Amino acid sequence: MTDKGILIKGLKKRYGKGDTAVDALKGVDMQVSPGEVVGLIGPSGSGKSTLLKCLGAVIEPTEGRMTLGNKVIYDNGWKVNDLRALRRDKIGFIFQAPYLIPFLDVTDNVALLPMLAGKPNADSRKLAVELLQALDVAHRAKAMPSELSGGEQQRVAIARGLVNRPPVILADEPTAPLDSERALAVIRILNHMAHQYETAIIVVTHDEKIIPTFKRIYHIRDGVTYEEAGEGRVFE
Amino acid sequence: MRVADAIRLSQSGVFSQKMRSFLTALGIAVGIASVVLLTSIGEGIHQFVLSEFTQFGTNLMGINPGVTKTHGTPGAMISNIRPLTIEDSLALKEIPEILGVVPLVQGNGPVEYKEKTRRTYIFGVGHKVPEVWQMRVMGGRFLPDDDPRSARPFAVLGSRVREELFKSDNPLGKLVRIGGERYRIIGIMESKGQMLGFDLDDAVYIPVARALSMFNRESLMEIDILYMKGISTDQVIKKVKTLLTGRHGTEDYTITTQEQMLDVLGSVLNILTLAVGALGGISLFVGAIGILTIMTIAVQERTSEIGLLRAIGAGRGQILLLFIGEAITLSAIGGFAGLLLGMGGAFILSIAVPSLPTHTPILYVFYAELLAVFIGLLSGVVPAWRASRMDPVEALRSE
Structure with missing residues (x-):
């Protein structure tokens, strides 16, 4: 069973109950293939954070289905047993700040x-180190975060997001503080x-500089997504 | 996460904030040092007092006239207590398990030699004092085995009295006046030092019958008994009771064994040690508040770090473990420093003030370190629990 790529279908999320209930996501569809980087763009209050x-x-959605490759994560109220382990082993995070x-x-x-997953320290x-080499920061392997430039810190954060070779990476405004x-x-x-690790990457961004780089972009507005080429x- | 990695991460957290960690650990160190130092003093006094009492031996018992138990007999009735007599002490000698008997009358009076007079303790005793009280004669001999009812007027001086009255002269064979009566000095006791402020050397020993007459008493104040080692104390008590009750017709005396006295003394001294330890505990409590404060601030300061760990898959238990680990590391280091400070303080104190005995039992050291770690655990739980409950995305976005 492969866990490459992510597919979500009719994802809904409701906060609260009765009259005070708020539908943050009203039916989100999204597909990101292995090796693909897509943008996710939306104004504040559009449901971007909830989707993330x-x-x-x-958090768990109220309705809808999400799969990683063939592995079902959510399916209309059903969810995989250990979400924390899933987060640790299958999903990489890259944040706006490096948070080293x-x-x-x-x-x-x-x-x-x-x-954290219990692998021996040497492994x-x-x-x-392999990832730091791939990201061209291996020469700073022994440095403390305070000794790195902003760009180096962000590359280290990317290495951290990739280290478990997750099939999906969520990058939340990863370029906001950069020129x-x-x-x-x-x-x-x-x-x-x-491309190298067949990872599906979703980049949440407001950054006008990088929006033209995506081949596909998902817009989210009022809890609903729209796909755009x-x-x-x-990279052309 | 592996335990070794958890320990390494906790230690890194502690050592990355050197000044803050130092000050926090210092709070615990001062607390533990206070506890160790004060309990060392308490324990030192405990051992000192016990050794003062056991210097006379442990297979000892004293018999005093009267009973300490309350009976139903009205107090207005004529007392049926028979006084302890020299004859009682002579009869006790016949019990085979008894090695020595000292009849005792004690008072205070002048000892005169030429133009010098010294007021001192006068002990009216029998010839068995050196064996029963474990005292040694430095020069001459102790009182002879005369008939205690008509003993010759011989006296034995304590070393202090000898110094005060005779300086460097040899007092043996000289005549002194004790309580106005003439006595020939036949011996000098070896110095025994002080016991709880009482100078054991500032005393003279005379035959018991003469002391009775000197202090105008009809009966003894006490009879001290030395019995064989390895013999059951209860067995000796039983024989003494059978004999004395037979002679007096009733049990109108009280037997106090050295073991009973040491037990009572020990429990009083334990309370003393506990009380001084509790005083040190107040400092330790302040140190614990310090750890609680620092760990709470640390959790607030490190919101993004906690958020990150949670986001990348650290469980609540792992976050809890890391923060509690930091608190325990801090308190264990502080505790160890406190042990060194406390033991060092006790050592310096014992040199600077030799009369104030200190003793640090190794078990207390172990308990103190355990206590420090336990305090770290307690102080770290609440902040660590708060850290573990953080929503990862919100924690990161709040930065």
């Missing part, structure tokens, strides 16, 4: 996830990693 939490297995642990060096920051660090050049560099890295400019 559902995709990240932080200040008292761990670069390698330990990246190795944190396999460590975890080996995985981390154009660095923002595009991050997108280039994400595309490269998506993007320009895919940088």
Whole structure:
């Protein structure tokens, strides 16, 4: 059974009950194939955060179906047993800020996830070093986060998101604090990693600089998504 | 997560904030040091007092006239208590398990030699004092085995009295006046030091019958008995009771064994040790509040870190473990430093004030460190629990 790619169908999320109930998601459809990077764009209050939490297995949807490859995660009220383990093993997170642990060096920051999963420290660090090499920050492997530039910190954060080779990565405004050049560099890295590890990457963004780089874009408005073809400019 | 990794992460958290961790650990260190130092003093006094009492031996018992138990007899009735006599002490000698008997009358009076006079303790005793009270004669001999009812006027001086009255002269064979009567000095006791402030060397020993006459008494104040080691105390008590009750017609005396006295003394001293330890506990409590405060602030400061850990799949238990681990690491380090401070303080105190005995039992050290870790655990639980309940996405977005 493959767990590559993500497919969601009719995803709904309701907060509260009765008269005070709020429908944050009213039927979201989305498909991201392995190796693909798509954009998710929407104004504040559109349901973007709720969708992100559902995709990240932080909250459960009220209705709808979500699958990773052939593996069903949610299906109309049914859910997979251990959402935390799913989050740890199948979903990578990249945030707006790198959120590196200040008292761990670069390698330990990246190795944190396999460590949490109980992998031996040496194996975890080996995985981390491989990714740091792929992201061209291996020379800072022993540095502390405070010694890195903003771009380096974000690359380390990307390495952390990829270290467990998750089939899905959720990147929440990953380029917001970066200038154009660095923002595009991050997108280039994400595309490269998506291709190399067959990862489906969803980039939530407001960043006008990077929107033209997506081949496909999902817009979300009032809890409903609309798909649009993007320009895919940088990589043409 | 593996335990070794959890420990490493907790330690990294502690050592990354050196000044904050140092000050927090210092709070615990001062608390543990106070507990260790005060219990060391308490335990030192405990052992000192017990050793003062056991210097006379442990296979001892004392018999005093009168009973300590309350009976139903009205107090207005004529007392039927028969006083303890020299004859009683002579009769007790016949019990085979008894090694020595000392009849005792004690008072205070002047000892005069030439133009010098010293007021001192006068013990009217029998010849068995060196064996029963475990005292040694430094020069001459102790009182002879005369008939205690008509003993010769011999006296034995305590070392302090000898120094005060004779300086470097040899007092043996000299005559002194004790309570106005002439006595020949036949011995000098070896110095025994002080017991709870009472100078055991500032005393003279004279035959018991002469002391009775000197203090105008008809009966003894006490009879002390030394019995064989390895013999059951209860067995000796039974024989003493049979003999004395037979002589007096009733049990009108009280027997106190050294074991009973040490038991009572021990429980009083245990309370003393506990009380001083509790005083130190107040400092420890303040230290615990320090850890609680710092860990609560740390959780607030590290919201994004906790959010990240939760988002990438750390369980609530793992977050709980990491923060409690930090609190325990802090308190264990503080506790260890406190042990060193407390034991060092006790050592310095014992050198600076030799009269204040200190003793740090190794078990207390172990308990103190356990206590420090337990306090860390308690202080860390609430902040760690709050950290573990954070919503990961909200925690990250709140930054």
